[in-house]
Amino acid sequence: MSGFTLPSTTLLAQSVLSGVFVGALYGLLGLGLSLSWGLLKLINLAHFAFAFLAAYLCYQMAAMGIDPLLSLVVIVPAFFALGAALHAVMARFAITPFNSLLLTFGLTGIVEAVIQSIWTADFRKLESSYGDHRWKVAGLYVPLPELITLVLAVSLSLAVWAVLRHTDLGKALRASAEDAPIAAAFGIHQKRNALLLAGTCSALASVAGLCLALGFTLAPAQIYAWVGVVFAAVMLGGLGRALAPLVAGIVIGVSEAVTMAVTAPSWAPLVSFTLLIGILLFRPGRAA
Amino acid sequence: MSPARRWPAAQVPGAIGAVAVAMAFLPQFGLPAFYDSLLYLVLHWIVLATSWNILSGYSGYFSFGHGAFFGAGLYTSATLLARWDWPFLATLPVAAAVACALGVALGALVFRVKGIRGEVFALLTLAVTFVLGTLIVNTPIDGGNGVSLAAVPVPALGPRPSSTFYLLALVLAALTLIVAWAISVSKFGAGLFAIHDDEDAAELMGVPTFRYKLAALAISCALAGAAGGVHALFLNYVTVGEVFTITVPLTVVLMSVLGGARHWAGPAVGAVAITLLLYAFTAADHAVAGKAAIGLILIGAILFMPEGVLPRLRRSLRPPPRPAAPHEPVAAPAGANAAAGPGVDGAPLLQARGLAKSFRGVRALSGVDVQVQRGEILGLIGPNGSGKSTFINVVSGLYLPSGGTIGFEGRDLAKLPAHQVAQAGLARTFQIPRPFANQSVLDNVALAAMFAGGLRSPAEGRREAMRWLAFAGLQDKAPVLPAELNLHQRKFLELARALASRPRLVLLDEVLCGLTPTEIDDAVALVRRIRDQGATVVFVEHVMRAVMALTDRVVVFDHGRVLAEGPAADVMQRPEVVRAYLGEAPPALPPTPPASAHA
Numbered sequence: 001m002s003g004f005t006l007p008s009t010t011l012l013a014q015s016v017l018s019g020v021f022v023g024a025l026y027g028l029l030g031l032g033l034s035l036s037w038g039l040l041k042l043i044n045l046a047h048f049a050f051a052f053l054a055a056y057l058c059y060q061m062a063a064m065g066i067d068p069l070l071s072l073v074v075i076v077p078a079f080f081a082l083g084a085a086l087h088a089v090m091a092r093f094a095i096t097p098f099n100s101l102l103l104t105f106g107l108t109g110i111v112e113a114v115i116q117s118i119w120t121a122d123f124r125k126l127e128s129s130y131g132d133h134r135w136k137v138a139g140l141y142v143p144l145p146e147l148i149t150l151v152l153a154v155s156l157s158l159a160v161w162a163v164l165r166h167t168d169l170g171k172a173l174r175a176s177a178e179d180a181p182i183a184a185a186f187g188i189h190q191k192r193n194a195l196l197l198a199g200t201c202s203a204l205a206s207v208a209g210l211c212l213a214l215g216f217t218l219a220p221a222q223i224y225a226w227v228g229v230v231f232a233a234v235m236l237g238g239l240g241r242a243l244a245p246l247v248a249g250i251v252i253g254v255s256e257a258v259t260m261a262v263t264a265p266s267w268a269p270l271v272s273f274t275l276l277i278g279i280l281l282f283r284p285g286r287a288a
Numbered sequence: 289m290s291p292a293r294r295w296p297a298a299q300v301p302g303a304i305g306a307v308a309v310a311m312a313f314l315p316q317f318g319l320p321a322f323y324d325s326l327l328y329l330v331l332h333w334i335v336l337a338t339s340w341n342i343l344s345g346y347s348g349y350f351s352f353g354h355g356a357f358f359g360a361g362l363y364t365s366a367t368l369l370a371r372w373d374w375p376f377l378a379t380l381p382v383a384a385a386v387a388c389a390l391g392v393a394l395g396a397l398v399f400r401v402k403g404i405r406g407e408v409f410a411l412l413t414l415a416v417t418f419v420l421g422t423l424i425v426n427t428p429i430d431g432g433n434g435v436s437l438a439a440v441p442v443p444a445l446g447p448r449p450s451s452t453f454y455l456l457a458l459v460l461a462a463l464t465l466i467v468a469w470a471i472s473v474s475k476f477g478a479g480l481f482a483i484h485d486d487e488d489a490a491e492l493m494g495v496p497t498f499r500y501k502l503a504a505l506a507i508s509c510a511l512a513g514a515a516g517g518v519h520a521l522f523l524n525y526v527t528v529g530e531v532f533t534i535t536v537p538l539t540v541v542l543m544s545v546l547g548g549a550r551h552w553a554g555p556a557v558g559a560v561a562i563t564l565l566l567y568a569f570t571a572a573d574h575a576v577a578g579k580a581a582i583g584l585i586l587i588g589a590i591l592f593m594p595e596g597v598l599p600r601l602r603r604s605l606r607p608p609p610r611p612a613a614p615h616e617p618v619a620a621p622a623g624a625n626a627a628a629g630p631g632v633d634g635a636p637l638l639q640a641r642g643l644a645k646s647f648r649g650v651r652a653l654s655g656v657d658v659q660v661q662r663g664e665i666l667g668l669i670g671p672n673g674s675g676k677s678t679f680i681n682v683v684s685g686l687y688l689p690s691g692g693t694i695g696f697e698g699r700d701l702a703k704l705p706a707h708q709v710a711q712a713g714l715a716r717t718f719q720i721p722r723p724f725a726n727q728s729v730l731d732n733v734a735l736a737a738m739f740a741g742g743l744r745s746p747a748e749g750r751r752e753a754m755r756w757l758a759f760a761g762l763q764d765k766a767p768v769l770p771a772e773l774n775l776h777q778r779k780f781l782e783l784a785r786a787l788a789s790r791p792r793l794v795l796l797d798e799v800l801c802g803l804t805p806t807e808i809d810d811a812v813a814l815v816r817r818i819r820d821q822g823a824t825v826v827f828v829e830h831v832m833r834a835v836m837a838l839t840d841r842v843v844v845f846d847h848g849r850v851l852a853e854g855p856a857a858d859v860m861q862r863p864e865v866v867r868a869y870l871g872e873a874p875p876a877l878p879p880t881p882p883a884s885a886h887a
Contacts, residue, residue, distance in 0.1 A: 043407060089591075098350060098406055099590050102545060105538060106586030113580035224534055228418055231411055266432060270422045273415040280412040281401060 014140050015261040016254050021146035023233075023253020024153035025215070027246030028208040029226060030234040031157055032201035038240020039177040040194055041097050042090055045227070046104040047205050049111035050079055052223050054209025056119055059126045059218060068128050068210055069148075075206045083202025084195045091194060108223060116220040126213040145214035152207055153246055160204075161242035173197055177240060228269070229256075232276035301466045308462035315451035324450035328522065330563045331457035332515060336536065337543040337555035338464045339511035342471060343504040344541075345549030348484035349405065351505075353394070353413025354512055355536035356420045361387040361513025362531055363424055365520040366435045376443055380456075380517040387513020388506050390420075395505040399498055405487075414534065421532025434527035442521060453522045460518065461556075464511050468552040471507075475738050478746055480504055481550070482735050485724035492684055494710035494739030494789065542582065546589045548596025550726065557598055636695075637662040637824050638683070638714075638793055643692035643702075645682050652678040654848045655692070660793065665815070665825045667835045667856060670845030671868055676828040677719065679845070680795045684716040685709035696793070710740035715791035717782035719798040719828075723770035729781055730766040733757055733788045740789030753788050760784040760814065776807045783814060787823070794818060796827035800834055812837055832860075844868065 029051060036044045054075050061071040086107070090100055133144035164170035175183040176190050184190055212218065233252050237244025252275060256268045315324060336358060344350045361383035368374040368382060394416060398404055404412060424430045442449040445456070471477040479500045482490035491497045520526055539562070540555070547558030562582065569578025593600045638660040645653040653675045660666050668676045681687045683694055685706030694701040701709050715736070723732050733756055734749035743749045757763045760780040765773060773781060779799055786794050796815070800808050812834050819825050829835050835842060836856050844852040844859060846868040852859050859865055 093591050095590070098410075099594060101407065101410070102541065103587050103590045106542075106583040106590070109583030109586070110580045113576045113583070116576050116579075227534065228415065232415070235411065264426070266426055267422065269418050273418045273422070276415045277412060277419065280404065280408055280415070281397070 010139055012258070012261060015257040017140050017142070018146075019254035019257030020250050021150055021215075021253070022257070023250035024150040024246065025208065025211050025249070026226075026230050026233045026253055027157065027249030028149065028153040028204070028211060029230045030237070030245030030249055031153075031160065031242065032204035032208075033230060034234045034237065034239055034241065034245045035160070035197060035204075036201045037097075037234065038238075039173050039197060040087070041177070042087070042095065042100040042104075042198075043097055044086075044104050044201065045101055046086065046107040046111065047201065048223050048226055048230070049108040050082065050202050050205040051209040051212060051226075052115060052218065052220070053111055054079055054206035055126075055213035055218055056115055056124070056209075058210050058213040059119075059124055062126050062128050062213075068126065068130065068214060072207065072210060075210070076203045079206035080199035080203040083205075084199035086202070087195055087198030091191070112220045112223055119218075119220075121220055123217045123219045125217045128214070130214060145211075149211040149215060152211060153249075156204060156207065157243050157246045160200075164242055169193065169196075174240075228276075229272045232272040232279075235276055235279050300469045304462050304465050304469070308458055311458055312455060315446040315448065315454060318447075321448050321450045324446075324448065324454040326567060328450070328454045328457050329567070330560055331454070331461040332519060332522075333539070333543060333559040333563050334461045334556045335457065335464045335515040336512060337540040337547075337559040338461075338468050338552070339508045339515070340537075340540040341544050341549055341552075341555040342468055342511075343501070343508040345544050345555065346471065346477060346480035346484060347501055347504055349501065349505075350410045350541065351413040351508075352410045352534070352537040352541070353416045354508075354540050355532055355534070356413070356417040357387040357391055357509040357512040358516040358519075358536055359417070359420065359424075359528075359531040360390050360509075361516030362520045362523075362526060363429060363435075363516075364513070365517035366437060366526050367429055369437055369440045369521065370435050376440065376521055380514050383517030383520075384510040384514040387516065388510035391505045391509030392502060395502045399501045399505075414537065417532050417534075417537070421528045424532070425528040430528055434525055436525050437521055438524055440521060453518060456518045457515075460511070460514055465552070465556060467507065467511070468555075471504075472552040473746065475744065475746060475749075476500065476503070478731070478735055478738060478749070481727060482724050484550075485726055486722050488686060488706075489718070489722045489724070490735075490739075491706045492686060492710055492716060493736045493785065494707045494741075495735070496705075496707045498705075542586050544596075545594075546585065546597060548598035548600070550595070551598045551602075554596050554598040558596075635662075636660060637697070638826075639693075639695040640679075640683065641693050641695070643679070643682060643694065644690045645678055645687055646690045651848050653682065653689075656845075656848070656850055658843055658850065660824060660826055661841075662792075662824055663819070663822075664840040665819050665827070665838050667839035667842040668826060668828045668845060669830070669832075669835060669842055670851070674845040674868075675848040676845050677797055678848075680716060680797050680826075680828060683709075684714065684795055707739070710736075710789065711742065713790075713792040714795070715740060715786035715789050715793070716795040717779075717786050717797055717799055719801060721770075721775075721778035721782045723773075723778060723781055723785075725770060727769075728767050729762060729770060729773070730754065730757065732770060732781060733784045736785045737788040740791070742789075753784075756784040756788040759787065759817075761810075775802055776804075776810075779803065779811065780814070783818070787818060791823055793824045793826065796825065796829075798828055798830065800829060800831045808834060 029048070033044060033047045036042050036047070057075055058068050058071050061074070062068050090103065095103060130144045130148065135142045164174060172183065172188045172193055175186070176188055176193060180190060229252060233245050233249040236252065237248035252272045255271045259271050260268050314327070336354065340351065340354045364383040364386040365379040368379040369376060394413075398409070398412060425432055442452050445452040446454065471480070479490065479495040482493070482495055483497050483500065487497055543558030543562050544555040545558070546561065547556065548554030565581065566578050569575055569581060589596070636659040640656060640658045643653055643656040643658075644651070656675070656679060658679070668679060670676050678687070682689045683701065685701065685704060685708075689702050692702060696712060696714065699712060701712065701714070704712070724735065727735070730750055730753050733753035734746060737743050737752040737756070738746065738749035741752065743752060754763065754766065757766055760783050762777060762780055762784060765777060770778060770781065783796075783799065799815070800811050803811060808831060815825060815827070815838055839856050841854060842856045842859050843850055844865050851868055852862055852865050
C-alpha cells in the first residue's frame with residue numbers, strides 16, 4: 001500500500017507510452033525523409049511543409065463533415081502527384097543534395113505563407129469523434145488518435161521495408177542509390193522509379209499530416225518545430241532504411257518523454273539533439 | 289581569386305572605409321529615427337551574412353549554427369549588462385570572445401572527424417544551436433523568461449539613441465567587409481578556396497586544412513558574437529525562442545547564396561536586397577507575402593544562378609580573356625631545385641622501412657622496404673591491387689601508415705600530416721586528375737607554389753606558377769578553368785602543380801594512363817626534363833614502353849609486398865615477376881613470353 005511510489009510508476013509508464021506514440025509520429029515523418037535522402041540523394045525540407053498542408057486539408061475536410069481517415073482517399077494521391085512534380089523539377093535541374101535542402105527550404109516558406117493566408121496564424125484543432133475514444137489498459141490511458149498513428153506508422157514502415165527488400169522495384173531503387181550509372185546500364189528505368197519514390201515519400205508525408213491533425217493543434221509556425229527532432233531520428237536510424245526511422249523515432253520519443261517526466265519539459269530538446277550530435281560526430285559515415 | 293586582379297590591393301579597404309565614414313554623417317541630417325533602425329538592420333545582416341561566409345562560403349563548410357554563435361554573443365552582452373551593470377561598449381569585445389571560444393571548441397572537435405562535411409556539418413551545427421538554446425533557457429542565464437534590458441542606458445554616440453546602434457553596426461560592417469576582402473585575396477583565402485574544391489588535394493599540396501578551418505571559424509564566430517552583443521541592447525528584451533532558431537542561419541545562407549558565396553561582397557549584396565525586400569513587404573502589411581517572395585527568390589536563385597548574383601554579373605561584365613602572358617622560355621626554371629636538402633651523395637633520398645597499411649583487416653601493404661636514390665627515376669610496377677598506389681598514398685601522407693617508417697632527408701614522414709609532408713619537399717600527382725574546379729589553371733598551380741613551396745603571397749605564387757605552366761606547355765591555358773582542359777592537359781596540369789612547389793621528390797601516379805601514344809611520348813619527355821632539372825622521380829605506371837624507356841630501376845609489387853627490384857629489362861625476365869603478371873604457366877605449355885606491352 002505504498003500510495004507514494006505507485007502513482008510515480010504509473011506516471012513513468014504513461015510517459016513511456018506517450019513517448020512511443022509521439023515517437024511513432026517522428027518515425028512516420030522521418031520515413032519519407034529518409035527514403036528521399038538515402039535513395040534519391042535529395043534532402044526534402046518541404047516534407048514537413050507537405051505534412052502540415054495535408055494536416056490542414058484534413059482539418060478543413062473534417063470541418064465539412066468528412067471523416068479524417070476517409071480524407072486520405074483524396075489527400076494521398078494529391079500529395080503523390082505533388083511530390084513527383086517537385087522531383088521532376090529537381091531532377092531537371094540536377095540539384096545537388098545541399099542545394100535541394102536550400103530549395104525545399106524556399107518551398108517550405110511558400111507553403112507556410114499559403115497556409116497562413118488561408119487558415120491564419122492561429123492555432124487550429126481538428127475536431128472528430130476519434131478524440132472521444134480512449135481506453136484504459138492496465139491502468140494506462142490509450143487514446144484512439146495516437147493508436148491510429150502507431151498502427152499507421154508500423155504498418156507503413158513494414159510495407160515499405162517489404163517492398164524495398166523483396167520486390168524488383170525495391171532492388172532497382174537500392175541499386176540506383178548505390179551507383180546510378182551502373183544501375184542504368186543494367187536497364188533500370190531510373191526516371192520513372194525516382195518519380196515513383198518521390199511521390200511515395202510525399203504521400204507518406206500526407207499520411208503523417210493526418211496523424212498530426214488527429215493528435216496536435218496546428219499552427220503554420222509549428223512546421224519548424226518538427227524539423228530538428230525528425231532529422232535526429234532519420235540520422236540515428238541511418239539513411240534509406242525503412243524500419244530504422246520508426247525504431248529511432250520511438251527511442252527518441254521515449255527518452256524525451258522520460259526526460260520531461262523526470263525534469264522539466266523545457267529540457268526535452270536536449271535529448272534528441274545531443275543524440276544527433278553524438279551520431280554525427282562518431283558515425284558521420286551514416287549520413288553521407 | 290580573380291577579384292585580386294580586378295581590384296588592386298589597398299583600393300578596396302580604402303573604398304569601404306570612405307563609404308563608412310560618409311555614412312557615419314547620415315544621422316546628422318535629421319532623418320526620422322526609423323531610418324536609423326532600418327539601416328541598422330541592413331548593416332546587422334551584412335555583418336552576419338559576411339561573417340558566415342568567411343568559413344562557409346570560402347571553405348564550403350556550410351554552417352547552420354550561426355545562430356548559436358550570434359546568440360552566444362547576444363546572451364553574453366545581455367548577461368553582463370543586466371546582472372553586472374557593465375558599460376555597453378565594454379561588453380562587445382567579451383561577446384566576441386565568448387562566441388569565438390565557442391566556435392574554436394566546436395571546431396577543434398568537429399574538424400578532427402573526417403567526413404563531417406556538407407549536410408552533416410550543417411545539421412551538426414544546427415543541433416548545437418538547439419542544445420545551446422536549451423541549456424541557456426534552463427539555467428539562470430535566461431531562466432525561461434528572457435532577459436530584459438529596459439533599464440540599461442544606451443550610450444549616446446549620435447544625435448539619438450537609435451543612432452548609436454546604427455553607428456556601431458556601421459563600424460562592425462566596415463570591419464567585417466574589410467576582413468572578408470583581406471582574407472579572400474590572401475594566401476589564407478587561397479587555402480580556404482582550395483579546401484572548398486577538394487580538401488584532400490589541398491592538404492596534399494601543403495594547405496594546413498585543420499588550422500585554416502579553425503581560424504576561419506574563429507574569425508567568423510567573433511564577428512557574429514560582436515553583432516549579437518550590439519543586437520542584445522537593440523532588441524531590449526532577449527528570449528531564447530527568438531535567438532536560437534533556424535531563422536538566423538537560413539537567412540544568412542539565403543543572403544549569401546543569393547549574392548554569391550565565393551565572393552567577399554556577395555553576402556553583403558544579398559543582405560541589402562533581402563532586408564529591404566522584407567521591409568518593403570512588412571511595411572506594406574504583406575509580411576506573409578514577403579515570406580513567400582523570399583521562398584520564390586531562393587528557389588529561383590538555386591535553379592537559375594546557383595553561384596549567386598555577383599559572380600553572374602561579373603561574368604557578363606568581364607572583358608574577353610586577355611591574351612596569355614608572354615611566353616617565357618620553356619626551359620626548366622634555372623636552379624629550381626638547387627636547394628636540395630643536406631645528405632651525403634649516395635645516401636638514399638627516401639627510405640621506407642617495414643611500411644604497412646591495412647584497411648579493416650585487408651593488408652594493402654605489409655612490410656615494404658623501398659629505397660629511392662637521389663636523382664634517379666624509379667618505376668613502381670605490379671598487377672592491379674598490388675599496393676603501388678597505396679604506397680604513394682601512404683608516403684604522400686594521404687593515408688596514415690599502420691606501421692613502419694619513411695625516412696626523408698633525416699625526417700620520418702610517417703608521423704607527419706600530409707601538408708607537412710608536402711612542405712618537406714615531396715609532391716605527388718593523382719591518377720585521376722583532381723584540379724580545384726573553381727580556380728583558374730594558374731591559381732591551381734599557384735596554390736602548390738604558395739603552400740608546399742613556401743611562397744608568401746598569391747602574387748609570388750602566380751609568378752612562380754606561370755614558369756611551371758610554361759614548363760608543362762600550358763601557358764596559354766593559364767586564365768581558364770580546369771573544366772576546359774582535355775585529359776592530356778589535365779595530366780600536365782597535375783605535373784605543373786606537383787613541380788611548382790620545387791619538390792626534391794615527385795611521386796607520379798599513372799600519369800600516362802588514358803593518353804594516346806603521341807601524348808605518351810610528350811609525357812615521357814616531360815618526365816625526363818623533370819629529372820634533368822633536379823628532382824627525383826618515383827612513378828607508378830602500367831605502360832611498359834614508358835617504364836622501359838624512363839626508369840633507372842623498377843620495384844615490383846605483388847600482394848602488398850616487394851617482389852623484385854632492379855633494372856627494368858632484367859627484372860621483367862624473372863620468373864616470379866612473369867608469374868605475378870600472367871599467372872602460373874600450365875606445365876604443358878611452352879614457356880611464357882616475357883611481358884612486354886601493357887600489363
